[in-house]
Amino acid sequence: MDLRRFRPLLALVLAVSLAATACGGGSSASEDGGSTIRIVGFAVPEAANRAIAEQWTKTPEGRGVEFKTSYGASGDQSRAVADGLEADYVHFSVASDVTRLVDEGLVAEDWDAGPTKGIVSSSIVVFAVRKGNPKGIRTWDDLVQPGVEIVTPNPASSGAARWNALAAWGQVVANGGTEEEAEEYLEKFFANVVSLPSSGRDATTAFLDGTGDVLMAYENEAILARQHGEEFDYLIPSTTLLIENPGAVLIDANPKAEQWLEFVLSEEGQRQFALTGFRPVIDGVEYGEVEGANDPANPYPEVEHLLTVEQDFESWEALSEKFFDETSGIVTRVIGESGKAS
Amino acid sequence: MTAWSPAAGRSALRARPTREGSLTPVSGLGLGIAVMWFSLLVLIPLAAVVAASTSGGAAAFVDSVTSAQTLAAIRLTVGTALAVTVLDVVTGTAIAWVLVRDRFPGKFLLELVIDVPFALPTIVAGLVLLSLYGPEGPLGIDVANTRPAVFLAFAFVTLPFVVRTVQPVLAELDREVEEAAASLGASRLTTFRRVILPSLAPAIAAGAALSFARGVSEYGSLVLLSGNLPFRTEVTSVRILSSIENDNTAGAAAVATVLLVISLVVTVAIDVLKRRLVRRA
Numbered sequence: 001m002d003l004r005r006f007r008p009l010l011a012l013v014l015a016v017s018l019a020a021t022a023c024g025g026g027s028s029a030s031e032d033g034g035s036t037i038r039i040v041g042f043a044v045p046e047a048a049n050r051a052i053a054e055q056w057t058k059t060p061e062g063r064g065v066e067f068k069t070s071y072g073a074s075g076d077q078s079r080a081v082a083d084g085l086e087a088d089y090v091h092f093s094v095a096s097d098v099t100r101l102v103d104e105g106l107v108a109e110d111w112d113a114g115p116t117k118g119i120v121s122s123s124i125v126v127f128a129v130r131k132g133n134p135k136g137i138r139t140w141d142d143l144v145q146p147g148v149e150i151v152t153p154n155p156a157s158s159g160a161a162r163w164n165a166l167a168a169w170g171q172v173v174a175n176g177g178t179e180e181e182a183e184e185y186l187e188k189f190f191a192n193v194v195s196l197p198s199s200g201r202d203a204t205t206a207f208l209d210g211t212g213d214v215l216m217a218y219e220n221e222a223i224l225a226r227q228h229g230e231e232f233d234y235l236i237p238s239t240t241l242l243i244e245n246p247g248a249v250l251i252d253a254n255p256k257a258e259q260w261l262e263f264v265l266s267e268e269g270q271r272q273f274a275l276t277g278f279r280p281v282i283d284g285v286e287y288g289e290v291e292g293a294n295d296p297a298n299p300y301p302e303v304e305h306l307l308t309v310e311q312d313f314e315s316w317e318a319l320s321e322k323f324f325d326e327t328s329g330i331v332t333r334v335i336g337e338s339g340k341a342s
Numbered sequence: 343m344t345a346w347s348p349a350a351g352r353s354a355l356r357a358r359p360t361r362e363g364s365l366t367p368v369s370g371l372g373l374g375i376a377v378m379w380f381s382l383l384v385l386i387p388l389a390a391v392v393a394a395s396t397s398g399g400a401a402a403f404v405d406s407v408t409s410a411q412t413l414a415a416i417r418l419t420v421g422t423a424l425a426v427t428v429l430d431v432v433t434g435t436a437i438a439w440v441l442v443r444d445r446f447p448g449k450f451l452l453e454l455v456i457d458v459p460f461a462l463p464t465i466v467a468g469l470v471l472l473s474l475y476g477p478e479g480p481l482g483i484d485v486a487n488t489r490p491a492v493f494l495a496f497a498f499v500t501l502p503f504v505v506r507t508v509q510p511v512l513a514e515l516d517r518e519v520e521e522a523a524a525s526l527g528a529s530r531l532t533t534f535r536r537v538i539l540p541s542l543a544p545a546i547a548a549g550a551a552l553s554f555a556r557g558v559s560e561y562g563s564l565v566l567l568s569g570n571l572p573f574r575t576e577v578t579s580v581r582i583l584s585s586i587e588n589d590n591t592a593g594a595a596a597v598a599t600v601l602l603v604i605s606l607v608v609t610v611a612i613d614v615l616k617r618r619l620v621r622r623a
Contacts, residue, residue, distance in 0.1 A: 075587050100589070154570050156584035195487050195569035196576075198583065205469070206566055210477035211486055326588045327409070336411050339573030 036066045037257050040081055041091035042074035042160070043201065044221060045121055045245070049091065051272040052264055061259045073199055075159045081106065081250075088253035089260060091120060091245065093160040095309075095316040098246045111248040120247035120264050121220075121278040124303060125167040128207065128215040128222050128234045135213045140171050140237055143214060144188035151212035153203040154196040155324060155331050161200065162324060164216040165331045167241035169323070170307045174239055183330060190338035208232070218243055223277030223299070226292035234294065239305040241312075244281075274299070388602070395599040398592035406593035407600050411572050412581050416597075418492065419578040420604055423557030426496040430553045431546055434504025441505070442512045456506070459499050464562025471495060472566045487569030492577060495564035496557040503556065504549030511545040540620050547616035551609045558605055 039049060049069070056062035070077065070085070078097035081087050082104045090107075092098055098118065101107040112118030129137050135148060143150060153161035168189050172182035195211050197203040200221060207215035208230055215232075222234040247264065249257045263269050270280040274287035279300050293299030313319040323331045365373065396403060406412065440446075441453060459467065473479065475494060476486040485491045515538065523533045561579040568575040578601055585594035 079586075154580075154584070157570075157580060157587050159587060193571075196571060198565050198570065198580065202566055206472065206476075206486075206569075209472050209566075211569075324588070326585065326590055326593065327405070336572050339411070339414075339571055339576070 035064050035254075035256065036068055037088045037254055037260055038086055039067060039069045039089050039091065040077050040085060040087040041069070041071050042077060042093045042245070043071045044093070044218075044224070045091055045273070045276075045278070046071045047224070048121070048273045048276040048278065049264075051275070052269045055268055055272065056260065056263045059263070061256075062263065065256055065260075073158070087250055088257040089247065089249055091247040093243075093245050094162065095244075095246050096320055097159060098248050099317070101248070101250070106250050106252075107248045108251055112246070114265075116265060116281045118246045118248060119244040119281050120261075121245045121273050122281050123218045123220040123243045123245075123278055124236065124306070125164055125240045125243065126217055126219045126222055126234045126236050128204075128217040128232050130213065131231050131233055133233055133235070137214055138235065138237075140168065140185075140239070143168075144185065144192055148192050148214065149194040149212040150189065150192045150214050150216065151195045151197070151203050151207045152193055152216035153200045154198055154335075156326075156335065157198045158200065161203075161216075162320075162331075163218070163241060163243045166309075166313065166319065166323065167307065168216075169330070170241055170312050171237070171239040171305075174305060174307055174312060183334065186331065186334045187338065190334050193338065196335070219279070219300075220277030223290065223292040227277075236301065236303060238303070239307065240303055241307045242309075244309065391595050391598050391602070394591055395595035396592075397595075398590075402592055403596045406585065406590070406596040411576070412578075412597060414573045415576045415578045415581045416600065416604075418489070418576070419558055419601075420608075422489070422492050422496055422577075423554050424608070426493060426500055426557050427550050427554045429497060430500050430504045431550050434501070434549060434553075435508050435542065435546060437505045438508035438512055441509055456502050459501050464499065464560070465566075467498060467563040468495070468566040471498060471563065476567065486567055487571060487575060489575055491567040491569070492564055492575055495567060496560055499560055499563050500553040500556050503552040504546060507545045507549035507552070508542055511542055515541055540622075543616045543619040547612050551612050554608050554612070555605050558601055 041049065046069070053062075053067050057065060070080075070087075072080075074093040074097050077085075078090070078092055078100050081090060082100055090098065090101065095112075095118070098107060098111060102109060102111065127137060127143070129135065135142075137143065137148065142148065152164050155161045155165045165186070169182045169186055172185045173179060177185070195203070195206050197206050200218070203215060204217065204221065204225060206212070208225075217234065219234070219236070222232075226232070226234075247261065249261050265282065267282070267285050270282055270285045271287050274280050274285055275290060277290070277292065280287075287299075289296040290299035295301070307313075309316055309319065321329070323329050326332060398406075407416075437456070441449065441456075462470075471491075471494060472486065474481060475483050475491070477484050485494060519537055520533055523537050524530075528536070559579065560577070561583075564577065565580070568577065570576050570580050578597060582594045582597050585591070585597065
């Protein structure tokens, strides 16, 4: 048999085995990770986490620690960790993305037992409007007037977008309305929605490119976008919902990760969050001026009536079932019917 | 690129001087590698999708694919993909013709630009489409959050398929045959219909099948422009994403399986059409 004919094949086999050893080398290097913390999180707090990491590595505990980070859509990131993406510390936009990991046995049952109940960053639901607010939007009732066009990320495909729908429903009940009235409000609200992009980021892009009059946004996203030079106004309705983003250390994590979480929850850690638009989760944080806020000197004014998941919706699990169940959820049904009506 | 057409594959096999039903050691090895590679990348994942779709039981499968919102999304996706495929067949063949048969300034540039929809990450394509055909577009055309937006996004990403499959075949086509047909008194239309089209049919069919498959699966380029409005502009991939977000992988796989079956049926139908065309000539 002519051996020369096999040469290309031999080369292929060699190349494949070389590639395989190279990959093997790569993964074993990340496994030893004595002083490497792997952060998996949703996209928004990336800038804050980077700033916190920089501060932490200046302290005795954090000295010499290196970070490997992965940021993306909250649900996707959570599913990736459940499916084997290695992580020491996770930071998601909704609690259900952490409880998914509790169900998989990757995060301890008591992850939310700490003083902040597992919450590491927080914000509130706000309205982003065109510069100068030409439609004069001030209140939730203004949103459902005829001719007002709303952009909101899709609560069906974006876990983070669920905060907006909850706020819209909750503000009716909080101000003395019945659940039926809240549902009627939601129907009018989604009848005015002109675009349901898949994620918060896509919704912001669509809004900034001219779609709609008002974007349902988070205060921190609005501040961050304005820090980056985007031109629009945002306003805080008198009743709105507190957005709470959970963070947790995994069971098999690098022991350093616990110290990292402590630092994230410390005054210094929360100061970095505040500077990028998040409301601190502890009291007494000094952050000076926050660029991009409506009033940089008083960036986080107190909300007249602030709803929370715990007080107004029982728990994230309960509200997921009630509002977002794929077949019977209130929001799922209202969105579906808003499409049929027109 | 003609390797996509099954006819070309057959003639290549026939060219091999082997006894019927036996393979040389080298071609045996080649076939082995091909099948293994194909299995790893395509067959096993597809089988996993189909298996996952039934993991919730038959009732759950039927529920997820017969919800009114999902059906509306499937109708919109398949309908738009079919319409875009027809458009691609006509414009793609015309563009390929212009590129092969005509000489004009800027031809080189056009050659390059055709592939842009291939090269661009789809989300970038979405951004481009939104800034061009959105509310603040410079052309004064605003299709944002309407069904034409879905059509536009599909048309954009599927444009190169028919062009790139037809082009090399057209370039290889023997002009003498056309001249012979003309000298025998055939009109230009008859020559095109009876001589050129049958030779191009396999390439057009291959391109059409690719266009359709790409359209049905498209997501990135249209999410910004289409608005994802249920019953209006929501496509199937967005429905699948919603199911995944709800940790309903069985539902997501069920819808994916239905799409797979539809794609298979359409691909086979295109192949049958092509055979008819070739046979009639």
